[in-house]
Amino acid sequence: MVVPGIAAIYEFLVKGRKRLGYRVQMDTTANDVGETAAPGALGELSKEGVPLVDPSIVLLRIENTGRTNIDEHDYAVRDDDRAGIRVSFPGRRVVGVVVTELSDENLRSSLSGLTVREDLVELPKVPMNRHDHYKVLAALDSTDGRKKTDGAYPDPIVVGTIKGGVGDGRIIETRSRIGTSRRAMMLIAFLVVLVVAQSLVFLRSDTRTPLDCAEGRLAISGSTAFEPVIREAARSYQDVCPAAEFAFEMRGSGEGLLALDQSGELAFSDGEKPDGMPGLVARPIAFVLFTLVVNADTGVKDLTTAQIRRLYRGEIGNWKEIGGADEAVRLISRNPGSGTRAAFQRRVLGGVREPGSNSDNCRDRDPGTPAGVVRCARNSTEDVLRAVADTPGALGYSELGAATGRSGSALVRIDGHPATVDDADHGTYPFWETELGYTFGDPDAHSLAASFLRYLTNQVGADIIRAHGDRPCAELANPQLCHPNPAAVPAD
Structure with missing residues (x-):
């Protein structure tokens, strides 16, 4: 960033100002050193009929090399001085000068003031636009009337200054490379x-990696809803830290917390731990969205909170009662101990527990059970979603990322609001939960458990969480939602 910045300042603020330059494009003797058979006019160079003793020719190019036009008044000489540039040739006298090239015909009138003296060529104050140039060809001879035998003549001396030009404004030699x-x-x-x-x-x-790599083996248990995030994050961690190994026992938040309280290392739970586990320490990881999911044939895409509660109380037995298809309602839930089930009861049912199951196959009531809505339960998020897609009239719930884009089922809005972070963050969508990472006590700072938890909250882990439709807690407009005991939806 610094180098291009300096280059830009130099190019446009320094070099872009007025700049006058010259090039000596030819400075050579005109002697017939090779004894050419037909030198012609070049062998007869003379002044006033007297042959030149040591003739030489100089071709000089005067040019505007800046980014700003040069006007007549820009030359740093007196107003009554017609010359803007003076050229002298040490050891030589001038015997003739012609202008050989103009980049613009408009320069011709200004060059009519060119003056030649024996030891000096005075070039007029020529206005030049950007990139304009003209060339002057001078014929010279030695000043002492003798041929130079000890090497080349000194370079021509070109003197001229531009007011407001780069540096001190003096004309500089430019070289064609x-x-x-x-x-x-x-x-x-x-x-x-x-x-x-x-x-x-x-x-x-x-x-x-931005975090320290840890070695060893880490057993992870808990939420099946958050399992896809954890598995992808673990693979990403191993790509960077190949000495780490992970084992997964993801059978639900309740079982994961119970295993951790007994002998586990790290567990993830949809929401807070139950009472009676004082040794478990929680760390907020993500704001997780959940959604209701129905079989696509029900024809229902929006339910009010009141309708959802009536459905789970068994007060609505057919979808046509609330504008859906003529199909019996079948409720597919998670098993008790599931964090997703606990979140649904707390956030949507207002703290009311779901009734127990009365069906194994989710289609028919088990023999001997009372009449009413068919209810069944499954062990994992994937099992629930598969059963909803395969069962006519089914209604279930799931983590949003796992339910999105599945054939045979449809997501349900709650009170007209889809499952989005913005709606949940502003309190208009109720079905969400904080995903918490639990350890038994505080792990050693250099352990794999501590390192992996930090990894989940750094940029890489945050990207993975967002990719699954959830949001890192730190990115919420209202981060307090991720703190313990956020307000639940009241019962009606």
């Missing part, structure tokens, strides 16, 4: 080194 300039090559090399170094730092930091 073939290929990339040394300065550009150095800048490119620097940027390459910078990119390589940055990549190495990134890869090194990426392989180590």
Whole structure:
């Protein structure tokens, strides 16, 4: 970021100002050093009929190399001085000058003021637009009337200054190069080194992960609703920390907490632990959305809270009673001890417990059970969703991510509101719960359990949680919802 910033400032604020430059495109002797058979006019260079002793030719290019136009008044000379640039040739005298090239014909009138003296060429104050240039060809001879035998003549001296130009405004020599300039090559090399170094730092930091890697084996139990998130997060953790191993016993929040209280290492629960487990320590992980799910043939996509409670009290036996298909209502729940079931009872049924099951196959009441709505229970979220899709008239509940996009079933809005974080966050959608990670006491800071819990709340873990339709607690508009004992929906 710094290098391009400096380059931009230099290019537009410094280099972009007025700048006048020149190039010596040719400076060579005109002597016939190779004894050419037909030198022609080049062998007869003279001044006033007197042959030149040591003739030489210089081609000079004057150019506007800045990003701003140069006007006549920009030349830093007196107003009555017609010359803007003066060129001298040490050791040589000027015998003739011609203008050989104009980038714009409008420059011709300004160059009519060109003045030649024996030791000096005075170029007028020529206005030039961006990228304009002109060329001057000068014929020269030695000043002492003798041929120079001890090497080349000194370079021409070009003097001129622009008011408000780059640096001190003096005319600078520009060089025409073939290929990339040394300065550009150095800048490119620097940027390459910078990119390589940055990549190495990134890869090194990426392989180590923002958290510390821990070794060992970790047994995880608990919520089947949160199981897909936990399994994906564990695979991601192992990609970064290959010395870690995970074992899963995800048979519901209640069983997971019971196992943890006895001899487990880490458990996840949809909501808080029951009383009687004082040694378990909770850490809020995610804000989890749940949804009601119906068999697609019921024709129902929206239920009020009052209708849901009547359904589970057994007061509605056929979907046509509330605008659905002529199909018997069949309720498919989670087994007691499920965190999802506890959340449904607390958030939607207003704290009222669901009646017990009266069916094993979820279609017919078991023999000897009283008449009423068919009720059954399943061990896991996947079992509930499969039974709802396969059972006519079925109604169940599930974690939102697991229920989304399944064939044979449809999600149900509650009081006109879909299962979204915004609706739940603002209190208009009731069916949600805090996913809590439980350990028996506080784990060692360097243990795999502590490291994995931290991993779930860092950027990678948060991305996985969001990908499953849930939300990290820290990202809620009302983070207090993830704290213990948030308000439940009151019973009617």
